[in-house]
Amino acid sequence: MIVAGCDVGSLTAKAVIMEERKILACEIILAGTKPAVSAQEVMDKTLQKAGLSMDKIAWCVGTGYGRKQIPFANGEESEIVCHGRGAVWAAPSVRTIVDIGGQDAKAIKVDARGNVIRYIYNDKCASGTGRFLEIMADALGIALDDLGKLARNATDPVTLSNQCVVFAETEIISLVNEGRNVADIIAGLHRALANRAAAMVGSIVAEEEVAMTGGVAKNAGMFRALETALGVPIRRIEHPQLNGAVGAALLARDAATARF
């Protein structure tokens, strides 16, 4: 049985096609302004990779910020549930998931089957979300994907005195003007974001092992900063940005199994 998961986020859209417990194809694209269009585009690309057509998909679950507008989904599920399910599938020992998305951040506690026990969610304040790094990278004139690599050269990370994205942006511009090393500034940004995430993790009384999902997890500097902030090693999972879509595909399999 072939199933699919489609995760339409604010910045990227992701799709995964699975057969039994194996990923047949997956794809990540930049999301446009219309969730329905992004969903269709990413699913078409994934189907093409797998050499399949939509009618071969027994069930598809949509998730993410744009999940209500995915035209081909048979059902929808919250990102929290999908991330929980996806992470435990990828690494069965995981009990806590830190997901930093483009416009939100979540800390999720799950049981051995990936069911959500407790979670905390921030989408009210841009600080603490992926947007924080995006805006800062922009202010520094650096590509978002290069932050992790550049942070490796840090020797004396800066401590930001502002948490608010708007104020922190002004602060880092003055740090640049003062001649502070850019690597130290970036490492300071990672540390600031990691501390915000760690505060969320603390509030749900997290248990080991901890996994990090979402696009921000691909940033090695951020990954290390979160390990430091939490004081525990973080379990690496293979496709952190696809985790929500993987979870959606697993839920699609459950739904299809129950139905047919």
Added chain:
Amino acid sequence: MITAGCDVGSLTSKAIIMNNNRIVAQEIIRSRIKPAESALAVMECALQQVGMTLQDIDFCVGTGYGRDRIPFVQETVSEITCHAMGARWLLPTVKTVIDIGGQDCKAMRIDKDGKIVKFITNDKCASGTGRFLEVMARIIGVTLDDLGGLSARAKAPITMANACTVWAQADIIQHLNDGVAAEDIGAGINNAMASRMAVLANNIGLERDLCMTGGVAKNAGVVIALEKLLGMTIKRIKKVDPQLVGAVGAALIAGDKCERRATS
């Protein structure tokens, strides 16, 4: 007795010169990068108005975000104290002051002597501070001075879904793309600003009379929206620009200090 107050804020710097507690010169300039330069520049402008030099000032008090970098002051005092003193002097019946700065927002309750009874401040989040309005005005392409007037002409003000300045920017761009009239967007921005301020003001427990200080007090849209939210008239400060209240308070405190120095 010639006294002065110098208020170096994040966005603007202000100076007041008083002769026996009567304002003889006042100036507002855009702050430069270095607070010391801003302070010297604004005080120089004020001194020029009355043909004086720094040597003619008997006592000068500094306040504001950059107060510790002002080279010519005898003492520094917090903005909260200065705003309370200034507001009380300008409007003797005032018991509650809301001050919006370029990077913060404060609400304070004062007694009949201008002493602080209770205060609350937000400098952690740009939303609800002058910076929020500054960012929003830039996006819709109006000056800060023109933003206030948009509310009066609005027909159907938008409701802003997000308090965060970053998310609100995205909301505004969406409204602009949808072709919503600038007046309706501007009014929505002013209303959002007022609702953030109301949370702070209600937190300290309002007492009549109420006044507003800082540049945002000149934004009629915000002031009227806040009056509606609080269910209370906001007394207008007419003797000086509301932006100067902190510097007025600093100059008055300088007067007290100067007298005390003379008698001791």
